[in-house]
Amino acid sequence: MERTTLVSALTTTSSPFPWTVSIVIPAFNEAATIGGVVQEVHTRYPELEIIVVDDHSADATVEIATAAGARVITRPYNIGNGAGVKTGVRAATGEIVIIMDGDGQHNPADIERLLSYIGDYDMVIGARSRSGQENWLRWLGNSALNGLGSYLTGMEMQDLTSGFRAFRRSILLDYIHLLPNQFSWPTTSALAFAKAGYHVRFEPIAMQRRQGGRSKQKLLKNGFKFTIIILRIISLFNPIRVFMPVSGFFFVLCIISYVLGALNDNNWLHLPPTALFCLIATMFFFCFGLLAETIAALRFERIRQ
Known part of the structure; x- marks a missing residue:
């Protein structure tokens, strides 16, 4: 009409x-x-x-x-x-x-x-x-x-x-x-x-x-x-659009911390504690984002069925 x-x-x-x-x-x-x-x-x-x-x-x-x-x-x-x-x-x-x-x-x-x-x-x-x-x-x-x-x-x-x-x-x-x-x-x-x-x-x-x-x-x-x-x-709703940028942010911090620490100690095989912390945070937010996105997708897919 x-x-x-x-x-x-x-x-x-x-x-x-x-x-x-x-x-x-x-x-x-x-x-x-x-x-x-x-x-x-x-x-x-x-x-x-x-x-x-x-x-x-x-x-x-x-x-x-x-x-x-x-x-x-x-x-x-x-x-x-x-x-x-x-x-x-x-x-x-x-x-x-x-x-x-x-x-x-x-x-x-x-x-x-x-x-x-x-x-x-x-x-x-x-x-x-x-x-x-x-x-x-x-x-x-x-x-x-x-x-x-x-x-x-x-x-x-x-x-x-x-x-x-x-x-x-x-x-x-x-x-x-x-x-x-x-x-x-x-x-x-x-x-x-x-x-x-x-x-x-x-x-x-x-x-x-x-x-x-x-x-x-x-x-x-x-x-x-x-x-x-x-x-x-x-x-x-779409948690990966939030957690992935956060994961990327910590990954960038990890790289910066690693490079600065290596230049300061002149040792490229050493991972500074701050870089290690940022790497763990990167992995945490990445995995958590994937899990949350999967759960959200399954929730809506189950409703559509």
């Missing part, structure tokens, strides 16, 4: 969809905004399934979302935003799933644009501009993740941490076990699609002002978690 035809179908409730669509909204203490979000989505797209996954909120999120017309799934205890996404995707009945936040930042009108590219693309991500992100620290951290993701996948990643996206449910179900239960699920899911050879598009969107207070994400305020996310991404 042509893109213009699809957009027209989306705006006409009597027109059939080329596929079924489910909206999944993970929520935690979003009583102030969740009702308005669900109502606006339902008003624009009354034929779509709307699922709110409540992560054991302490407020009236469940009651308000239910009254607004959403199918609500409640958790007996708090796990995390990523776990809510996984629960919603598993419970969804649509062939295409759209994830959006419950705090009112994502404009439901953009759903049409994201869906219009499904077909040519398997995942369409709403890419925020610099002004659409809360502060320069968050923008800096997201830019670092985008750069790393681009390097690992070989394609430009513009906004890996954006939670507003549409994708084929059947594909994500193959990789859903890779998604973390916390806030790094958007990065992991986008890289999984790209690593497996599926088509990913970043579509520019405008963010609306947050209505429900400050973001619950503390990515850059917790350096340990940020480091874990980086290491996890490296180990899951």
